Amino acid sequence: MIKFLGKELENPIIASSCIATESVENVLRLAKNGVQGAILKSCADYQRGAVSGKRQFAVDKDGFLYASSPFEKEILTLEECLSMLSELREKTDILLIPSFTADSLEPSAWIPSCQKLAEHSADAVQLDFFYMGNLIGTDNFSVKMITLLKELAKNITVPIMPKLNINLPKDYIMPLLAKASIEYVSLLDSVRSPYLEEKNGSYFLSERLDTQTTSCFGHWQLPLTLSYTYTAAKYGLKACAGGGVTNAEDVQKLLAAGAVTVQSATFLTKNPGRVQELCQDFVCQQILSLTCSFVTWYHYQWKQTF
Numbered sequence: 001m002i003k004f005l006g007k008e009l010e011n012p013i014i015a016s017s018c019i020a021t022e023s024v025e026n027v028l029r030l031a032k033n034g035v036q037g038a039i040l041k042s043c044a045d046y047q048r049g050a051v052s053g054k055r056q057f058a059v060d061k062d063g064f065l066y067a068s069s070p071f072e073k074e075i076l077t078l079e080e081c082l083s084m085l086s087e088l089r090e091k092t093d094i095l096l097i098p099s100f101t102a103d104s105l106e107p108s109a110w111i112p113s114c115q116k117l118a119e120h121s122a123d124a125v126q127l128d129f130f131y132m133g134n135l136i137g138t139d140n141f142s143v144k145m146i147t148l149l150k151e152l153a154k155n156i157t158v159p160i161m162p163k164l165n166i167n168l169p170k171d172y173i174m175p176l177l178a179k180a181s182i183e184y185v186s187l188l189d190s191v192r193s194p195y196l197e198e199k200n201g202s203y204f205l206s207e208r209l210d211t212q213t214t215s216c217f218g219h220w221q222l223p224l225t226l227s228y229t230y231t232a233a234k235y236g237l238k239a240c241a242g243g244g245v246t247n248a249e250d251v252q253k254l255l256a257a258g259a260v261t262v263q264s265a266t267f268l269t270k271n272p273g274r275v276q277e278l279c280q281d282f283v284c285q286q287i288l289s290l291t292c293s294f295v296t297w298y299h300y301q302w303k304q305t306f
């Protein structure tokens, strides 16, 4: 049995913050199909203006998915997320983890909103740093990050779970999280990459997908995810690890690398009905382990009798 955020889970699968978790209907469908928790689509404390542009997707010949979207189309407002949380809490008992992003590392930009999310019976709050660009170059980054994490932990009643991306290098960020006494970590966010379109055997930068805001998703990410997971485990962090997960074998690899739970975005967005496929090996192992325990117990009883 897996224990995560104080709850016993039947399997390790958590739905990542993404399209699959941006509406009540989507989350409930995943819950019905067996996910044990949902990290809700990231939200920010802002007013949405007139939405310009649209979400765009492309799939290349290797099956990698590229997505691009304006912030206001992509990110939930705080109010939208709070209302989703309230409705979901009434309708499901899976782990509900809202995700929040801000525009600076100042604690005052995070605390009031994260408090509201916690008060709406969140099980934890994910901290999303992806939209803040390359933070590592910020003056006094480590001091600011540790201060933010400590202040959040002091002022919020549920665990906070920073979400990592490759702009936060694993060997730099994990010791920092450990220093701030962080217990849970979420990984790994997508990677920004321009989309190269192929025409007549040569490649060119797509004009359709913005080169600055396009993210790339795919199985290629798994080795990166594994290396972040090993490092998280080395520092005693409980990782909800994902990025590039496409089957049950990937899930097993991440658990073996030290992840406590495994998250998936692209697979579950494309295949909301196929949650059980991701936990097949896990269920077999649980049955095997229960059988072994029973055989050991039975053998012991038998020995006691004679």
Ligand SMILES: Cc1cc2nc3c(=O)[nH]c(=O)nc-3n(C[C@H](O)[C@H](O)[C@H](O)COP(=O)(O)O)c2cc1C
Pocket: 016, 017, 018, 019, 041, 042, 067, 074, 099, 128, 130, 163, 187, 188, 189, 190, 217, 218, 221, 242, 243, 244, 245, 263, 264, 265, 266, 267
């Ligand atoms: C369309 C889309 C939107 C996403 N939006 C968010 C988001 O709002 N917040 C977040 O933390 N991650 C977001 N992600 C990243 C995923 O949570 C996940 O980290 C990433 O896609 C890698 O996992 P995957 O290989 O299972 O897709 C998004 C991913 C996709 C595909």
